[in-house]
Amino acid sequence: MNPPQISSQNEPWDQNLDPTLIQNKKEKLLKIKSLQINPFPAKDSILQKRVSTLQIKEQFKTIEKEESEENVHLCGRMIRRRDMGKASFAHIQDFYGQLQIYVRQDLVGEPEYEMFSKNFDLGDILSVEGKMFRTKTGELSLKTKKIVLLAKSLRPLPEKWHGLKNIELCYRYRELDLISNPESRTLFEMRAKIIQSLRSLLYKEGYLEVETPMIQALAGGAVARPFETFHHALNQKFYLRIAPELYLKRCLVGGFEKVFELGRVFRNEGIDTLHNPEFTILEAYEAYGNMESMMELTQRLIVETAKNVSSPNLNLLKTPFESYTLGELFQKHVGSEEAIWVKEQNWKKFSEKYSNEFKEIEDYKIFDRLFSEKIAPHLVNPTFVTEFPADFSPLAKCVEGSTQLADRFELYIQGEELANAYSELNDPMEQKLRIEKYRELKLSQNKTKKENSAQTDEGVVLDTSFIESLEIGMPPAGGLGIGVDRLVMFLTGQNSIRNVLLFPTLKS
Known part of the structure; x- marks a missing residue:
């Protein structure tokens, strides 16, 4: 749609x-x-x-x-x-x-x-x-x-018998939508219950809810263009956070063993049916956990929450969720497992073997296009996709015995990503090298785009405070991120993120 x-x-x-x-x-x-x-x-x-x-x-x-x-x-x-x-x-x-x-x-x-x-x-x-x-x-x-x-x-109120039906007016004047359309009130009540359920389930699992800074000197923990702001008293530029990840890991260093944060993050990027510049994320970290423990936690959180709120899509959550490696999916839907190892500068040459659809696409975008157009539409049932190239996952440990595969999964439902998790990298020396390597990769993409690097250096920063924290010693851990708005979309049967945000971002 x-x-x-x-x-x-x-x-x-x-x-x-x-x-x-x-x-x-x-x-x-x-x-x-x-x-x-x-x-x-x-x-x-x-x-x-x-x-x-x-x-x-x-x-x-x-x-x-x-x-x-x-x-x-x-x-x-x-x-x-x-x-x-x-x-x-x-x-x-x-x-x-x-x-x-x-x-x-x-x-x-x-x-x-x-x-x-x-x-x-x-x-x-x-x-x-x-x-x-x-x-x-x-x-x-x-x-x-x-x-x-x-x-x-x-x-005056909107027309009393038919309510407010213009979708744009519902977004701009949500208060009138709530007055006129009982189904909208029900939807946002259900959103609140979903968030309440996630919190309650994590409390029962022994997790401690913490709060980390939303205004940060460095925007790390994810790859995204941040919003900038300026603190006049300190005479310093700050950023709205793009992820709480690095601070939550520092909590593990400090001795907390299970922590989570459920709150807003901000990314200065496009707006569509799946993206809003400010959105709600759940991140949870478990000391002495790993990707597998996060996989089990993810399934429990989603299935139990669907039951708690009587989701109309509960019947789609057959357990255990399916699981495939990225290589298996490329072999099945693209025709070659080799796809995940192709060097960036050779993507176009590789893709031309299988399709002429990507002739006009920059090399670095072809991997995402292949996945989103050839693979994701087939991931209708809840599916864990594992073993991503380590180069794509600078904060994740590698699979045991490999230096190229990240011990990571992404969860897809109805063709859309809902969650992401991995075994957290806790070797400070390797972490520094991996971030620097990933930063070089993004800078090369920036040059490909022929844009000013200050505009396109999207959250790939080397946070020395985080590296120093790892040097103190962080236990092995599993980390999980769930896009709460997308989860609400799935559990309520909505097809646009704007429908599940009380006041979505709109052009004025």
Whole structure:
């Protein structure tokens, strides 16, 4: 599916509405104030006693047409109303759903009813009190005896029956999307439960949650172009982190044995259905672990979380997950295991043996294109891909007995990468050499792109503080990174990262 087209104009969603609608609302606000009524009160007695629509429906699900004995206190947004002279029906919406209220002049009083009928609008946030009953049609309703305005809405809501359906407006005005579309509220509630599940499972596994710097003097731990900022008091350039990895490993050096961090990272790169400049990542590190222990942990986290949130894709998570080496996949889908060993300058020559699709692609991009176009689409079921070239994995140990294969995996589901893990390299001398070698590789790519190296030196830095930390001694360890937003996409059945971010990055 193609990504939704996002315009560059940050225009109000209601720009085409009659401006008198907003003016009328503002005039009603002034009228309310002129009567010495606060349209935004700080306190109301009902607030302390309020219950949700969910609680009300559960408590009074068996009530017949007679009124309940006890009063009910409800707060929420008025989203529908129907006036009938001296009585009105309206619907109040809170986070859990909607409930019909019945407002009658002789029950609330003539001044209060006049205020409600003439000066309260759809979108206003109200506090209501009364007793429950069922209408002749059987709808559970609240017979209102007291009604208080808690917040006056000065802009009209989206069309009340069909909600906000324009995908761009949903992204730009998520608050309106949440008001209008119950499925959006459900989605973000599920996202919160997924994150809660990941944390709870790691706590049960004995992991300690830690917090590492988001503003860093060096942007290391991944390969990405960072966002730059400047600290005026220190007169120093800093970067928003692209990964928490190096600091988490320093925690292992300090004696923690199981640590994780779940938070935002920032990468100054493109935007598409899988990428947003700021996104949520889970990284976990286990002293005395390795790639295999991380593989087991990854499977447990994903499967148990899918169960905990009743994911619609739970049936796709057949265990144990499949596992193939990168060489096996190239042999099967490209035609040669030799592909993973071809030197960068010979990629084009190699690829021409199998396809003419890559004639116009720079050499260094062909490996990624071969994998993403020839292999990844076949990785529909959860699949661990192992044994990447060590040159591609400067922070990973090599497979025992090899100097060319990294003890690393990437997890793919439905053709997309969700997780990455490896046996962490803890030899400080080898680590320094591997980072320097990888840095040279990236610099050669920069020259190929004929761009300024300051712009393209994407996070390949030699952090001497990290090397010095390794020199103190870090135990053998396994490390794991999970793209939380992509995991949420999979578990909720969404096809764009924008759908699972409350406020995705958009061009203004």
